[in-house]
Amino acid sequence: MKFFSAFLCCLLPLAFAANVAADTGVSSRTEPADLAQRHQALESLGQALFFDTSLSYNRSQSCASCHDPARGFADPGVNTQAGAVSLGDDGHSLGDRNAPSVTYAAFTPEFHRDSEGRLVGGQFWDGRASSLEDQAKGPPLNPIEMGLPDVATLRARLQENPFYVSRITELFGEAGLASDEAAFDAMASSIAAYERSDAVSPFDSRYDRYLRGEYRMTEQEDLGRTLFFSQQFTNCNQCHQLRQSAIAADETFSNYQYHNIGVPVNTAVRAASGMASDALDGGLLNNPQVNDEHERGKFRTPGLRNVAVTGPYMHNGVFSELETVVRFYNSYNSKSAANKINPETGQPWGTPEVAQNLSLKELESGPALDNKRIAALVAFLKTLTDQRYEPLLK
Incomplete structure (x- = not known):
């Protein structure tokens, strides 16, 4: 995959520059004539940067290494340890968190407190990056991810590529590469533009086609949809519904709030990383803007x-x-002994990594689900798969 990413990265700049010249009849160093064209140029630059392994210390890792567009913009598994966390550019460093999908991340609001004082939004699992631009600046300089030592090195890597020099100058002016921080900002703005593009968030799943009258759900999928949006039969929509309407065309299935749902430690990851199995991930408390226990x-x-x-x-x-x-989730409401067992391990569910601050009000608000309703919910969740990823469904 890394070979393909590097190869594609080489092709994208050349192909894009040629297309601009052919389609517009202007020099590739000419400022785009209108805002739409400029935005397209920014997205294409961001796409090239997203695939570029030269933005990591050993030139072995790109954004796409852990957020593969062919696998829902999530880690494809080739680059993981214990099947869950990604290897760093150095070939041995490991984090403690799973790489989330980039799809629809553009719809996450910036980190803030809502009218009721709840913390909402932000990128990364703990919201420490307020925006997509902030998030794009994290991995290149993270020593256990892409590992560049500083912003000056990143700027030098950008200046190695004539296409980047030309395109950044077009889009951001001579100031775009005049300083380390300006170059850093240009990189982040470009990647964020790509991540906001329709290519990353197309809204073309079976669910979307159902809303447009282009797809008829199976009986099982429709039962799952009814259960999901019901306030009587499940607690799903308490946290996984953004819009008030159950037929909103731009539903992203998150209210972007923060909860502790009692997830157990991933002991396989801890064993692979050498981190103590009793170490605690503070979650939101790891966000430097948060200090409330x-x-x-x-x-x-x-x-x-x-x-x-x-x-x-x-x-x-x-x-x-x-x-x-x-x-x-069902284990919080079911009294059945069978529902107290993790089907993947055959053992009882592990104890919460962090036992305090559990969102028990939300977790315990729904009734127990039988196997038919569990299967229906899973069937509905599969309808949320973008059309190009439907072949990946089991």
Whole structure:
């Protein structure tokens, strides 16, 4: 995959520059004539940067290495350890969190407190990057990810590429590469533009086609849809519904609030990384803007689009199967001994990594689900898969 990414990165700049010249009849160094053309140029630059392995210290890793567009913009598994967390550019460094999908991340609001004082939004699991631009600046300089030592090195890597020099100068002026910070900002703005593009968030799943009258759900999918949006039969929509209407065309299936749902430690990841199994991920408390102990162990509610093809699940990738996730939620309400067992391990569900601040009000608000309803919910969640990823569905 890395070979393909590097190869594609080489092709994209050349192809794009040629297309601009051919389509517009202007020099590739001419400022785009209108805003739409400029925006297209910015997206294409961002796409090239997204695939560029030269933005990592050893030139072995790009954004796409951990957010593969062919796999729902999530880690394809080739680059993971213990099936859940990504290897760094150095070939041995590991984090403790699963790489989330980039699809529909553009719809996450900036990190803020809402009218009721709740923390909402932000990129990364703990919201520490307020915007897509802030998020794009994180991995290149993270020593356990892409590993560049400083912004000056990143600027030098950009200046190695004549296409980047030409395109950044067109889009950001001579100041775009005049300083390290300006170059850093130009890179981040370009990648964010690509991540906001329709190519990343097309809204063309079976669910979207159903809303447009272009697809008829199966009986099982429709039951799952009814259960999902019901306030009587499940608690799904308390956290995984953004719009008030159940037929909103731009539903992203998250309210972007923060909760501790009692996810257990991923012991396989801890064993692979050498981190102590009893170490605690503070979640939202790791965000430098947060210092309230009541936020410890909380993570941002992820959107559910493409959820069926972007496992493993939870902030630490502890669950491999989507059905396991539904059964984990169900364990809070079911009294059945069978529902107290993790189907992937055959053992009782692990204890919460962080035992305080559990969102029990939300977790315990729904009734227990039988196997038919669990299967229906999983079937509905599969309808949220973008059309190009439908072949990946089991």
